[in-house]
Amino acid sequence: MADTASFKxxxxxxxxxxxxxxxxxxxxxxxxxxxxxxNTAMTGYQEIMTxxxxxxxxxxxxxxxxxxxxxxxEDDETGNxxxxxxxxxxxxxxxxxxxxxxxxxxxxxxxxxxAIGGIDTRRLTREIxxxxxxxxxxxxxxxxxxxxxxxVASARAWAGLEGMDLAKEVTCAQSYRxxxxxxxxxxxxxxxxxxxxxxxxxxxxxxxxxxxxxxSAGCDVTVLPATATAEEVLAHNPDGVFLSNGPGDPxxxxxxxxxxxxxxxxxxxxxxxxxxxxxxxxALALGAKTIKMNHxxxxxNHPVKEIQTGKVEITSMNHGFAVDAxxxxxxxxxxxxxxxxxxNCGIRLDGRPVFSVQQHPEASPxxxxxxxxxxxxAEAMAASNTVEA
Ligand SMILES: NC(=O)CC[C@H](N)C(=O)O
Numbered sequence: 001m002a003d004t005a006s007f008k009x010x011x012x013x014x015x016x017x018x019x020x021x022x023x024x025x026x027x028x029x030x031x032x033x034x035x036x037x038x039n040t041a042m043t044g045y046q047e048i049m050t051x052x053x054x055x056x057x058x059x060x061x062x063x064x065x066x067x068x069x070x071x072x073x074e075d076d077e078t079g080n081x082x083x084x085x086x087x088x089x090x091x092x093x094x095x096x097x098x099x100x101x102x103x104x105x106x107x108x109x110x111x112x113x114x115a116i117g118g119i120d121t122r123r124l125t126r127e128i129x130x131x132x133x134x135x136x137x138x139x140x141x142x143x144x145x146x147x148x149x150x151x152v153a154s155a156r157a158w159a160g161l162e163g164m165d166l167a168k169e170v171t172c173a174q175s176y177r178x179x180x181x182x183x184x185x186x187x188x189x190x191x192x193x194x195x196x197x198x199x200x201x202x203x204x205x206x207x208x209x210x211x212x213x214x215x216s217a218g219c220d221v222t223v224l225p226a227t228a229t230a231e232e233v234l235a236h237n238p239d240g241v242f243l244s245n246g247p248g249d250p251x252x253x254x255x256x257x258x259x260x261x262x263x264x265x266x267x268x269x270x271x272x273x274x275x276x277x278x279x280x281x282x283a284l285a286l287g288a289k290t291i292k293m294n295h296x297x298x299x300x301n302h303p304v305k306e307i308q309t310g311k312v313e314i315t316s317m318n319h320g321f322a323v324d325a326x327x328x329x330x331x332x333x334x335x336x337x338x339x340x341x342x343x344n345c346g347i348r349l350d351g352r353p354v355f356s357v358q359q360h361p362e363a364s365p366x367x368x369x370x371x372x373x374x375x376x377x378a379e380a381m382a383a384s385n386t387v388e389a
Contacts, residue, residue, distance in 0.1 A: 008144045009022035009023060009024065009025075009118075009144055009146075010023075010024055010025040010140065010141060010142050010143075010144050011023050011024060011025030011026075011114070011115075011116035011117075011138070011139065011140045011141075012116075012138075012139045012146040012148065012151060013036075013087065013116055013119070013124075013136055013137075013138050014136060014137045014138075014139075014148055014151035014152045014155055015036070015127070015131070015134045015135070015136050015152070015155060016134055016135040016136065016152065016155040016156045016158075017131060017134065018152055019127060020148055020151075020152070021116070021119050021120075021124060022118075023116040023117055023118035023119045024091060024116070024117045024118045025114070025115065025116055025117075025139075025140030025141070025142070026091070026092060026105045026108065026109075026115045026116075026117060026140075027085075027086070027105060027108025027109050027113050027114050027115040027140065028108060028109055028111075028112045028113055028114050028140065029114070029140045029141060029142060030114060030139070030140065031114070031137055031138060031139035031140070031151065031154075032058070032084045032085055032114055032137070032138050033084075033135070033136070033137045033138075033154050033155055033158045034056055034057050034058045034084035034085065034135075034136065034138070034158075035056060035057045035058070035133050035134070035135060035136075035160060035161050035320070036057070036058050036060060036087070036124075036128055036133065036134050036135075036136045037057050037058070037059060037060065037128065037133060037295065037296055037298050037320065038059070038060040038061075038062055038121070038124070038125045038128050038295070038298060039059050039060070039061055039062065039298040039299055039318070040062045040063070040298070040299035040300070040301070041061075041063065041298075041299050041300035041301075041316070041365050041366065042063045042300070043063075043069075043300070043365045044300065044364065044365020044366070045061060045066050045067075045086075045104070046069075046071050046072075046075045046076070046104075047075055047076075047077050047207075047209075047364050047365050048061075048083070048318075048365070049081040049082070049083045049086065049113070050075075050076045050077040050078050050079075050080065050081050050082060050083075051077045051078075051082065051083070051207055051245075051318060052077070052078050052082045052170040052205030052206070052207070052245075052246060052247060053082075053205055053207075053245050053246055053247050053276065053277065053318050053319075054082050054083035054084075054247065054318070055082050055083070055084075055166040055169060055170050055205065055247035055248065056084060056161050056164065056166055056247055056248065057083055057084060057161075057247075057320075058083065058084050058085040058086070058087060058136060058138055059083050059085075059086055059087065059298070060087040060088075060119075060121055060124055060125060060128065061086070061087065061088050061089075061121065062121055062122070062125055064088070064089040064090055064121070065090075065093050066086075066088045066089075066090075066092055066093065066104065067088075067092030067093040067094065067095065067103070067104040067105070068093040068094075068095065068096055068097070069095065069096075069097040069099070069100060070095025070096075070097055070099075070100025070101070070102060070103060070104060071095070071100060071101065071102045071103070071104055071107040072099045072100055072101050072102075073101065074099065074188065074189075075099075076208070077207040077208050077209065077364065078170070078205075078206075078207070078208065080111045081107075081108065081111050081113045082170060082205075082247075083113070084113070084114075084138075085113060085114045085115060085116075085138045086108065086113065086114075086115035086116070087115070087116050087119050087121065087124065087138075088115065088116070088117045088119065088121065089117070089118075089119060089120070089121045090117055090118065091117045091118070092104045092105055092115075092117065114138050114139070114140045115140070116138060116140065128295050129294070129295050132294040132295055133161075133292075133293075133294070133295050133296060133320055134155075135155045135156070135158045135160055136155050137151040137152070137154045137155040137158075139151055161247075161248055161249055161292075161320065162249050162292055163249055163251070163252050164248045164249050164252055165248050165249065165252040165253045165255070166205070166246070166247035166248035166253075167204040167205055167226040167246045167247065167248060167253045167257070167277070168226060168227070168253075169247075170204075170205040170246065170247060171203045171204060171205065171225045171226035171227070171246075172203045172223060172224075172225050173225065174225070175222060175223060175224045175225065175228075176222075176223050177220070177221065177222055177223075178201075178211040178214075178215060178221040178222075178223055179191050179192045179193075179195070179215055179220065179221070180192075180208075180211070180212055180215060181212055181215045181216040182209070182212045182213060182215075182216045183212075189212065191215075192215040192216070192218070192219070192220070194218075195215070195218055195219055195220035196218040196219075196378070196381075196382065197218055197219045197220065197239040197240060197378055197381040197382070197385075198219075198220050198222070198236065198237065198238050198239045198240075199214055199219040199220065199221050199222070199238055199239065199240050199241070199242050199381075200221075200222050200223075200224055200228075200233050200236050200238040200240075200241050200242070201214065201221050201222070201223045201224070201241075201242040201244060202223075202224055202225075202226060202228055202233070202241070202242065202243050202244060202257070202260075202278070203223050203224065203225060203226060203244055203246075204226045204243070204244045204245065204246030204253060204257065204277050204278065204281075205226075205244065205245060205246030205247050205277070206223065206244035206245065206246070207244075207245060207360075207362060207364060209362040209363070209364035210242075210244060210245065210275060210360075210362040211223065212362070213361065213362045213371065213374045214242060214374060214377075216374070217374035217375055217377065217378040218378050219240075219378065221242075222236050222238070224236075226246070226253070226256075226257065227256055228260065229260055230259075230260045230263035230264050230267070233260070233264060234264075234267075234268070238270065239270070239271070239381040239384070239385060240270055240271040240272065240273065240353075240377060240380065240381040240384075241264055241270055241271070241272045241273075242272075242273050242274070242275075242278070242377070243257075243261065243272065243273070243274035243275070243277075243278025243279075243281060243282055243356065244274075244275060244276075244277065244278050245275050245276035245277050245278060245318075245360065246276070246277035246278075247277070248277075249290075249292075249321060250277055250280035250281050250284060250290045250321055251284065251290055253277065253281060254280075254281050254284045254285075257281050258281055258284050258285045261281060261282060261285035262285045265285060265286075265349075265354065269352070269384060270353075270384070271353035271354065271377060271380035271381050271384055272353070272354040272355075272356075273355060273356060273373070273374075273376075273377040273380075274355075274356030274357075275356065275357060275360060275361065275362070276318065276319055276357075276358060276359075276360060277319075278356060279323065279346070279347070279356035279357055279358050280319075280321055280322075280323055280358075282347070282354070282356040283323040283328070283332075283344075283347055283356070286328075286329060286332050286347070286349060287327075287329040287332070288323055288324065288327045288328045288329065288332065288347075289323075289324045289327040290321050290322065290323055290324065291321065291322055291324045292320065292321055293319070293320055293321060293322050293343070295320075296318075296319055296320035296321075297317035297318070297319055297338065297340065297343075297358075298317060298318050298319075299316070299317055300316045300317075300363075300365050300366035300367065301314055301366075301367070302314070302315050302316070302317040302338065302339075302340060302359065303315070303338070303339040303340065304336050304337070304338055304339065304345045304346075304357075304358075304359050304370075305336065305337050305339055306335060306336050306346070307334060307335055307336065307337060308335065312339065313359075313367075313369035313370050314367045314369050315359035315360065315361070315366065315367065315369065315370055316359060316360040316362075316363050316364070316365065316366030316367070317358070317359055317360065318360060319358060322343045322344060322358065323344040323347065323358070324344070325337075325343075325344040328344075328347065331349065331350045331351075332347055332348075332349055332350070333347065333348050333349075333350055334346070334347060335347060335348050335355065335357075336357055336358070336359070338358075343358075344358065345357060345358040345359055346358065346359075353380035353381075353383070353384060355376070357370070357373060361373040361374060362374075
């Protein structure tokens with residue numbers, strides 16, 4: 001048995017309500033303040049940590065074996081981890097995978113992300129559900145010196161994600177082209193050499209695998225920064241416009257993104273497809289409202305029903321806000337619904353090739369049931385090109 005009497009914590013997680021968890025720190029030292037969420041996926045901790053949608057959030061992993069596949073640059077959803085920190089049950093498992101190029105611990109240290117192990121993640125998850133996405137301070141000090149009152153005070157002082165636009169911080173600085181497709185054995189990521197559709201993708205914090213799925217569905221993708229105007233989008237003469245996932249409050253990001261989306265909808269007949277934050281902002285542009293959820297959806301096995309077909313897809317989810325289906329105006333149809341809590345998971349504009357979903361059809365990590373949505377977008381672009389011709 002471990003000698004608990006001599007255990008000296010090297011990390012501390014302090015919640016705004018005064019609850020404190022002690023554990024063993026790893027990764028970077030220092031402290032950070034963020035919203036705490038939990039993710040139930042059994043694989044893909046690297047993709048989760050590098051998903052830009054997690055800016056401003058610390059992720060509790062409910063699956064206990066974290067670290068066992070190490071880290072490889074091939075699995076990054078963007079350059080570096082974006083989530084503010086990591087909470088796990090045990091010390092990270094040593095990497096045991098042929099694709100791994102670095103241990104999880106070393107990667108977190110190198111990229112400046114704080115982690116805490118040795119936490120009763122089941123108890124913590126119940127706390128997150130009870131309190132509803134609590135604000136927390138996470139500190140890692142190898143000497144174990146913590147000013148707990150100051151940590152609690154900084155968690156209390158943090159303004160929270162509501163009203164926060166984080167897309168501006170994680171979007172690309174300049175536009176770029178993308179032609180890499182989905183992973184295919186044994187070649188890794190093949191290139192799309194014969195694209196059929198020109199797509200402008202707005203990067204509110206886009207995951208690479210979304211861009212890969214677009215390329216795999218036959219798209220030649222040009223990625224533009226979050227603040228791109230409708231004129232800048234249309235200057236590329238696209239066949240369709242894609243609105244990406246991203247962090248923060250859709251209403252705050254929508255202050256500049258929604259007018260752009262509205263102009264595209266009002267002045268063109270172009271197909272538009274949105275995922276997650278992109279879905280929420282399309283809904284705002286169509287006149288609906290978004291709401292903050294209690295503890296959100298973060299996992300890789302969330303059942304979503306497509307209302308028209310009754311078909312259920314198992315999906316990847318990562319959101320803390322949702323479209324309020326009660327506020328959808330006439331002409332906007334609810335297409336998908338969460339079977340966990342009935343929250344809205346998809347909309348379409350009646351009679352137009354304009355649609356979006358809350359789930360992550362690119363998975364990464366997670367099941368690929370929803371890939372058909374990329375094909376649907378490609379089909380919509382093919383159909384609208386035929387009409388023009
Ligand atoms: N994955 C996302 O795009 C997340 C969207 C938004 N930031 C939310 O938390 O709901």
